[in-house]
Amino acid sequence: MLGGLALSAVVAPHANAASGLLQPLSVEPWTRMPGAPILDHPYGLPSPRESVVVRRAARAWPVPGAASSLTPLADLHGAITPNGLVYERHHAGVPDIDPDQHRLVIHGLVREPKLFTMEDLLRLPSESRVHFLECSGNTASEWKGPSGLPVQLTHGLLSCCEWTGVRLSTLLEAAGGLAANNGHAPRWILAEGADAAAMTRSLPLDRVLDRALVVYAQNGERLRPENGYPLRLLVPGFEGNTNVKWLRRLKLVDAPLETREETSKYTNLLADGRARQFVFEMDAKSVITRPSPGHKLTTHGYYPIVGLAWSGRGAIRQVEVSVDGGRSWQPARLDGTPGDRALTRFHTGWVWNGEPATILSRATDSTGYIQPTREALVAARGLNSNYHYNAIQQWRVDADGSVKNA
């Protein structure tokens, strides 16, 4: 059946006696009978055999609606996150919004305040761009050292989609442009969500005007309910929380409104008791997703090392990988041309000889910024900053091939 070739030659590159690979290609049951018809799945789902690849919560939350679920990075490939696995962080659960009733208002220091229906927004010029979203609390588990958690729970408040929507600047144009009033100049913009938390954040206009989008689609289709259906703000590179979901209101103002989510929350307490406020951009960061905790190296030999790198300040310029605890580094190969504020998949290879090893990755972005060590990050920020942890992450490979966050 294999064209007369010697069956003993048909072996896998890493075959060994235990793996049972010294078998001919057999005709399996699924080749012997017709498969399932098409109309079983007008909207498709993953194979039930992949049912372990789901979002998970890091912990039990006291209020079910004020919680997060994390993207299973260890099982994903490439840079795009499929919509079903995009991470969630909600403050009052997922509202069920009727898009025909939903409205977006833009008001405050503009010439002509406007109310938009979804149909109105779809009649404005749009654009699509690939950008990551990262919760500012991502990887907070590692501030005090290795948490033991797998990469889904340490780094999974991170996803990347192709987003489609209308530029904020287009909406401002539709509202007749900015307009100072009684000495109040339009320097900030308040975004408000229609969820029960009425999530509100103030954003500096000069840093968001050239890049913010009001988006209604992700990866081709309308936003998922848990990602802001029918409308959200997207500020590429800014901490996730500022990308206000279920967006209902944009108000042009002259100063930040000091809302709850930018005073008691989403500020960064330093060692000396002062807090960094309005820290928006997520700094350059990377993590090895395979192998990562939970994976096991089964035999000695070649293993790919793959991971993700990203920066809220631009594109990824370089990723370096070390397999000796950071003593030596080799540049990784990047997929294609790294996109602006997009996840970038990196690849390198490694021949594992069976000895314990420590593997880590380090990102450099287009501004020249290099991802810091945990020690350097803690020296600068102290241990009270719950948010914006972006240190180099290491995984330990034990002699038995198990990979640990230790």
Next chain:
Amino acid sequence: MLGGLALSAVVAPHANAASGLLQPLSVEPWTRMPGAPILDHPYGLPSPRESVVVRRAARAWPVPGAASSLTPLADLHGAITPNGLVYERHHAGVPDIDPDQHRLVIHGLVREPKLFTMEDLLRLPSESRVHFLECSGNTASEWKGPSGLPVQLTHGLLSCCEWTGVRLSTLLEAAGGLAANNGHAPRWILAEGADAAAMTRSLPLDRVLDRALVVYAQNGERLRPENGYPLRLLVPGFEGNTNVKWLRRLKLVDAPLETREETSKYTNLLADGRARQFVFEMDAKSVITRPSPGHKLTTHGYYPIVGLAWSGRGAIRQVEVSVDGGRSWQPARLDGTPGDRALTRFHTGWVWNGEPATILSRATDSTGYIQPTREALVAARGLNSNYHYNAIQQWRVDADGSVKNA
């Protein structure tokens, strides 16, 4: 509630008396109560309010497993097709393959034939790339003139994903490289699927070696069952059928095997009775997806015109749009830098004055090839070529705003 602004000023850009937009922003029920908790959806789905956005079959097929379903292009945005909506074309249904039992063999004119498990393949170097897939039968409905069908049914055998897998050249390397035998030189490669159709296609090695991937993931997650789980061939730019799903075998041979799917099917009958065989690349093509048949222009004024363009021979260089039946053309804006053999979203705008109009788009690819008119295509190919229809597509806008394929 709107900060004291005159409510009469809060109007939509296209507001009119009938649209009921002259209302203040109200606090809707979904803002008054907490939303759904997170753990309701470890793998997310679209809003039930988007339930019409599904794959559809163009017709009832006599055998349910030998059929196709089409991507709802009129309702999608950007370039990425979400996995749940990627088009399908099966010849014997969707097999339920156990990835732990699945094997890929590479044999024939190679030095060391190899059998790979999925685990073996995941231990080889990989890469991710965004490419479209188009069935060679896409848009066959239009050979004889406007079919009256909407864009999902005329152009929906078309999708675009980020694919992850192993280069064919890497697999050949793992098999010790090519090896002539008794005067037989390795010039073609046969790909065979593990479905009940045992789909087999012969491909010219010199045209696929630098770009073919054996892929196990799409848009970040493992392949969907209907798209080849756990493994398929991807030959960017080649007609869909050659991207063999459920891939089990690659055989290096010296000449095409003249299988059923490259003799009685997937050949292109010309007017003089001769057939074009082994027509692989999908030529440059474009289509306006919004507005398109089924959409209705509700008021006079500005409308975006958006659509998709692609070429199996490279990247899209330019898309032009006409709103006067092809008498004059204007260049469209393209999202980002068009990718090699990837869908490219184009945008332009149009002020509709209420008169009947005919809108169309025309793609030019990086080789300089320009999408032909239907008349030119028919003059070259006749009317018997079921496959590879890529002519300029026009939609008619009637005075009542309805859009038709006429």
